[in-house]
Amino acid sequence: MPNSSLPLVSLHGVSKVFGSGTQALDGLDLDVGRGEFLSLLGPSGCGKSTALRILAGLSEPSRGTVTWADGAPAGLVRGIGFVFQEPTLMPWATVFDNVFLPLKLAGEHRSGAQPRVMAALARVGIVDFAQAYPRELSGGMRMRVSIARALVTEPRVLLMDEPFAALDEITRFKLNDDLIALWRELGMTVVFVTHSVFESVYLSQRIVVMTSRPGRVSSALMIDAPNRDAQFRTSADYAALCRRTSEALSRATSVHRDAA
């Protein structure tokens, strides 16, 4: 439920041109509401990952502004959790130490941080693997570690860059359900980048469809469905929403083709 008050963060006319001359974003306007689950949907190379990196402060816009409601400077915002496409774990460190990392970098001691690390591991159901090394885990488990690491700082915003794209369908469905449960429980804002229509419809309250090269917003869809579960996934409503979203996506890509 996007709050009626000020958006948590807004991008205004954000453009990004890389040193190679590639224009990833051109005049992107995007408001992210407090507590909402927002998906950025678009074909590969539409700049959705770039938009996410700009939100995180990992990349600077070439033009345009990023405004946080609380006035925090974008590059230094605390309270951001980031989940990459790959689990991006330190292979030399145990699951515990990987999840402890954000707190360690903030100068906290291991013993003091332990309860919070264990709580984060418990949230994603991997407490028993605290002392395992990443290579001993399956792809889905590694992604759980990655999510636990993002959650350990109790972020206001969770930014996710196609986190489940490399996983098999069974694991992906399970992680989708767990992610929704976490979002409900923790009341955080999630910005989820994906190229999967089905995933975006299943997860989001709002889907922003992007055009590619350069990336900008093509359309936005509200997904009004209170329950996200196996029943929803097989319902006629879900199928209809997927069809609408799919059409919006193909419009976004065909506009691009006509322009090109």
Added chain:
Amino acid sequence: MNERVLRIVAPVAVMALGVLIWDLIVRLNHIPPYILPGPGLVASTLVADWDILWSSLVSTVVTTLEGFGLAVAGGVGLAVLFNQSRLIEHSLYPYAVILQVTPVVAIAPLLLIYLPQQAAVLACAWIVAFFPVLANTTLGLNSVDHNLADLFRLYGASRWQMLWGLKIPAALPQMLAGIKIAGGLSLIGAVVAEIAAGSAGAGSGLAYRIAESGYRLNIPRMFAALLLLSVAGIVIFALLSLLAHLALRHWHESAMTREL
């Protein structure tokens, strides 16, 4: 026969066979010991000359370890310095390469003119051994996972945390590969310098013993000294392999045994 037993038994059997053939050739052809001593004579010379050979071995091994220690410190130190500053890297790297590609056999006599003998031998051991450490560590420090580096930035890691928490552990496999090569090379450097110095008539290391025994046509002692040098090289290699294995066994593919 299982794999482990085979790995020990097979090379030992090959060695036994080789020694047997060597012994037969010497006996059947009545080759005099000043041309080719039999294995039995080499062994008895090793026992008879043990005192003198042992002190020479200690001398060579100490030089090797000192050179190796300095090579590791210098190689890792320079690599870290290069990683922190492009200017220093561009200024110094070419000279590190020049030092490496100039054959140490040719440098040794010059060093012996300008440096006290012990220091010259040490310098040779260092020159040949430090480059692989430098080159491999540099490669390792530069191949850090970009997403992990982004993650460290996102959580506000300091330069120091970035180095100790991310770059050094990530570079460890390559660094250890360089160190493993450096172990063997520092022995070579020490031997080359000792031989160069030995022909000048001073020194006490094993290589000097070999050169000296050659002049005196004491061929059995040459073989005995060579045997000890070879054993020293094997021990250094084995210890460094063990170190690499212990450091990487939990997380790096190179330290894993895979079951098919």
